[in-house]
Amino acid sequence: MSEIRYDVVTGKIAVISTERGKRPHDFKKTDVVKNDGPCPFCPGNENMTPPTLVEFCDEKGTWKLRGFNNKFAAFSKDTNSSMVEGDNELHNELHKANDGYGVAEIIVESNHHDKTLGQMEIDEIQNIIKALILRYDEIVKDKNIKYVQMFKNFGANGGASLEHGHWQIMAVTFIPEAVERELQGVEKYKNGKGTCPYCDIVNDELTEKTRVVAENDRFIVICPFASRFAYESWILPKEHKKAFNKIDSDDIKSLSSLLKYIINRYEDLFDYPPYNIVIHTLPHQDERDFHWHIEILPRLTTFAGFELATGAYINPTPPEQAASILRLD
């Protein structure tokens, strides 16, 4: 049997297998990123990348974290060409397009080629978050930018093309539909109940406890009720806060501690599985309400025809079971 669950904010459907939840050893380990030749993200190879945009150094002046433009950018400010040539009204109606104006940057997490996020010290993770915020605040000075998407791909099945740990920042001239849907979901829920749905989720999960993985003074890690991915987790600020880039140094410390915890649990339980980390925050020019959060999406199963055809997801592990396994009781 299975159960169809609806995300309270977006309405997105997750089909949760209730009969036999897949446990960590049920997932095959098939994921290796192998790069030939020198690593462009390693110290000494800085000339293989564009110039430094942000870096943190140790007392000897050696960089510990380094950010720069993505050499293979999906978005850039160099937008002088277009493939689309309209020749009549119908043609133009069918072929709506814009140039790919935007920003694509890389943050290299550390100067160690194969140190993982779960292996890092908390202050190293704090530096990553600080660097993301520094770049965010710089990037949004460009008024053409509507949204800054920050994310991390890990492992081949997570879409990482380089092994050396890194984050990506992509700034675009539109509000992505997944973010817009959450914004509208928050608005609709607030209009009905007068409260923020994410605040209600935090309070409900703290009461019920079955989907809580970890918590500290400022943040909570849960496996969301309508988890689309097996062992999916979210990190939410306990207090209602709209925007990731407005967090203070105590937030950064608390967040880093939980991020290390949850990634370390994945690494231990699934032997360094592929995953994506995505940050959802209020678009910086937006007046609406939001509750920023982080989604961690382990890539243990494959998107297949059903997901691509329908937009609904089949998840073989109930989040209650996932949380009980991810939790250190």
Place this chain on the structure above:
Amino acid sequence: MSEIRYDVVTGKIAVISTERGKRPHDFKKTDVVKNDGPCPFCPGNENMTPPTLVEFCDEKGTWKLRGFNNKFAAFSKDTNSSMVEGDNELHNELHKANDGYGVAEIIVESNHHDKTLGQMEIDEIQNIIKALILRYDEIVKDKNIKYVQMFKNFGANGGASLEHGHWQIMAVTFIPEAVERELQGVEKYKNGKGTCPYCDIVNDELTEKTRVVAENDRFIVICPFASRFAYESWILPKEHKKAFNKIDSDDIKSLSSLLKYIINRYEDLFDYPPYNIVIHTLPHQDERDFHWHIEILPRLTTFAGFELATGAYINPTPPEQAASILRLD
């Protein structure tokens, strides 16, 4: 540079890399489905599967195609349990769920373990389409069913867990959001222009020719303008037809011929790449207008953080280039 393209029906965004389109040899071949033990889909192992629901036999009575319930079903009519226990109003509001009532069936394409769709004779492909329609018409007799999703997963990265070629049918009690979005897109476009957007696409592509891969009397294969996947193709009926299950025997023959053609091209150019085939048709209880079609989604790149965070897709190959390579001039 890149270009942001909008699907005219759904508004979905594809970010098309215009700088250097990825050609077939740029994609790594990493995909193998390997099964241990006897194949449950091979002749002689019928006792490993649920009972036959549909089969076509040769003159000796040996089955050439066989359908049955999926043993590992995401949906079934046995819905007597629920994981969700509501204890107060807020809890219920946050935890909306239904049981996973529905149907999950398998159609085994042939009695050859490793014969691929592109290697089949056209009459074998006709049998697959006939079997899908037979099962469709049977399944929708249950008035609880709102949509029947038919699809094929091929290859490990396409989500296939068994190597032996097969299709899947999943019938559900909701209209999937991806289908609903297309239905609403058709309605909105018709309200504006008075025509069906898919009919306009067919006519525009036939005039412009740059994204046409193949055509015959009844169908056209194109690489859609806002292709989300590298080398994505769609098969559309040239005439406005709402529903897949209403096609006639000439349609089935024409469709089978083009389906063989395009899959064969993928197999030749990409050495049997992983892919998904999904059918989008009018929900059978729906009074709205639609133009049914097939989407073929090669899985040459990996969904990564950007796609999962935003709902927009980065596609490294312009569809014009993809069509010129898939086309046999």
